[in-house]
Amino acid sequence: MKRYSLSIALVSLFALMGCNKDLLNVENPNEPTTETFWVTESDAEKGLNAVYSRFYKEGTWMRWLSFRYDLASDEGWSSSPWTELADWTKFNYFNYNFWEGNNVHWEDAYVSIFRANQVLKFVPEIPFADENKKNQVIGQAEFLRALWYFQIVTLWEKAALVLEPGDPGFKPSDASEEQIWAQIETDLKSAIDKLPESWSNADLGRATKGAAKAFLAKSYMQQGKFDLAKVELDWLIEKEGTLYGLMDNYLDNFTHLNENNKESVFEIQFSDENKGGTGNDASMATGFQRTQFYAPDGIGWQDGKARSWLINEYKKEKNTAGDNDERLYYNLFYAGSGADFPSRDALVYGRTWQASWGDQVYIRKYSTTYFRNYEDYFAPNNYRIIRYADILLMYAECILETGGSTTDAAVYVNKVRQRSSVGLTSLQNSIYASSLNSKDAFMKRLQMERTLELCFEGWRWIDLKRWGLLDNAAGIDELKSRDVDFNNFVIGKHNRLPIPQIEVDNSAGQLTQNPQY
Template sequence: MKKTLYKVIYFIMPLLILVSCKKEKLNVENPNVITEDQFWKTESDAQQGLNAAYAMFYKPGLWSRWIYFRLDLTSDEGFSKSPWVELADWTRFQYINYNFWEGNVQSWRDTYKAVFRTNQVLANVAAIEFADQTKKDKILAQAKFLRALHYYYAAIMWENVPLVLEPSKPDDLPVQSTLAQVWAQVEKDLTEAAQVLPVEWDAPNVGRPTKGSVMAYLARAYMQQRKWQEAKTALDYFFTGAGAGKYDLVANYKDNFTHTNENNKESVYEIQFSDVNKGGDGDDPNATMSTNRPQFFAPRSIGWSDGQARYWLVNEFKKEKTTEGKIDPRLQHSLFYPALEADFNDKIYGRSWQWDSDEAWFRKYARDYYRNNEDYFAQNNFRLVRFADILLMYAEVLNELGQTANAYQYVDKVRSRVKMASLAVAYPTIGMDKDKFRDRLKMERVLELSGESVRWADLKRWGDLETAEKVAKVAERDPDFNNFQVGKHIRLPLPQIEVQNNSNLTQNPQY
């Protein structure tokens, strides 16, 4: 899919809707532009419409750039001391201008552009005749998955967002939904998509969502609502269902973050990035299909250095040695830090450490393994869900359901890849205590998944941001949380321009 999709991904974009007036004066057709009435007729139109929905992954408000600031840097894993003060403020809960483009509005806009494109597919493809009904059903199921995915992250970031389920019109004033209603729609779309999408695709279509991709996000949605039994049912797919045996951990942890071993057996769903095009971020055929994350997260003098990692992560990795008495090897591939060369005989983009002694930077998805600088066109696929995450999610769900004894094995599988002792051996005082197991699992997820855009959702799910006392503990690791106001900063403000222009929207609580 990574090559096939790029050939046609930008050929269908939202089309202009004109108000009715004197046709001969206002409704003049441009012979060089296809109209909406002319489109949505053939199987090819349907596929191009779906490709336009996939293209939204490459927009700066989403997975090309800014969403990482919301999911990684706002969490206790990362922060910003960018000279762009307003950008840095939006990672430390100092929201003054709710219309800040890079921190809020652009992500909102691109989220709803993505939803609009999926809605176009769902509204129009149903009426197109296909020679193969299965092909049509799969296109519709992919659109449902993509819509659910974007609403999942909207729920994580803003919570109380409008549910728009039909192609938008210029004068629409969508009604605000509650967080519970958003989750219900995510569940509905994913449940319907799961009934259609295959266990795996053939080689030309690798990278499209599978049934496993759907079940992973369904489990995530349930877990955020603490619907533990429903989450277990979704995750059972990977262990006792049709997905059993399909996924596994790759031998080399590093292979999860480079462009040389993508869509491997550990991948459950990943965004297909490419450096084929080096255009801008618009909708023209040469627009970029790459990620800017490495450019914005690289150390000073290598990239823009607008985002970096908290140093407590380095210390956490070093608290426990492997069964061979060595440092946890995940540290080498997760972070750049001052002692990297001494600890692993490794350098940072081919150079020795030249930054502050208390600084660390995210290494995942950096391209130092084959170049000594970064640019806007990183081709590394971003792994939205890995099987290691599935294993840890399953352990968490089992523990919450009182099946702590059964949960150990799934954590141990993740630990054993990097030669860490079994959890029972390393932490015998946990026993069958559910609270102690949960506390340890929080650190296990950090060690395995730091910098992979899951931590903000984790903190919310665990309730670590729900009381002043709990937030104070988080602030011990990340002083930015001293600015966090309980009941307010658990969610972003809605862009104020949206509230002002739509009488059906109310600004989020306490903003």
């Protein structure tokens, strides 16, 4: 199922706000208002679908959000000839209103929240034949609002906390990081009680109980509440073999050929059916656009590239067959790939390695090279925001942080390492066996295991924040050794983005700029 069965053309913002009636303010009978729209079950579904439809905007995982999470981390970088775009992955923030680097994320997040707030305000008053169905609509809106506040608190830390659909004169005000996290927890706990464990085929891709628990666990972990996170993850771990599990083939997680599979906890339903722009109309694009920006020169825009240290990390350890870790092949394009994987296709989008690409390392994950010879703005691959492999690695971290043994934690790391198509040995029998000797040693190994499994899936920046590597000189020195862009990093400043200056200016002093900006 693609696009959440959306009726996109019918569910723009609608200007769904009441207004005072006078002779100069006459309602257009062809445009819905708050009073005329939020009446039926169908209205509620359309309103909810409008929240999901915001995934098809440039400031989300569709395009630019990966620049913040992947390229600003030590996994990637930008060589874009668009200097300002590249600068925003190098912590060179000059124009706080730079659209593609800052404001677009803020706008898309808050429009999504506005739409979720509409659902949460109006749907409870709509009569449903089945109250359970109503609760599912409300639970999905709660999940989606929490999902977007998770991005906001991660990117800016301090921001506006808006829980009602405001009017055009609304002035945002400061909310602390603690207040935003508290609201995320409230929304997700409520959503968990309302959401089903799974959906039928027609509704695949909608938020589930497991997705809400996974995001609640991530929220707890970012706050250091590992005991609470472990409780939520327990539920997902117990569902292994029924709802969740690892796919035998690692590649199945990144193509359009086996989507919404057992490893998916929550994924965005992309499609290449519509090939329009990203406005609010019936032809709006619903494809995954990141692939166009990460593909090599002559195929895409090559704005995003990988750091070469990842190749070296993968190649430190052979699998049980004596071969290189196949995740290296599926995650990166590089000149030596053909020699490192002689049984695999050495072509890159049907081409031999071009001399102009030199020693560049390109991001292969989610590319469409497996079935076509070009990239465009309409890749059909669903984006898996959370996979079960991530759940297993999170669970290992929670075991460790709640006093469990390295041996117990290794059980869950080993599941990821020993996936049949990856075929690494257990940590105990690997060249990293000494990592089980202490909590600190195991944690450093787990940090590397996460990036080898999850690189370019949007979690590295968030992980770096949780592990405290952005908070002290020792952490930044470690990151500098892998990524020269961290030479520009200022501790206490670049841990967060500047709030878009236009938002600060328009708030009449209620929303203040982040420290050191």
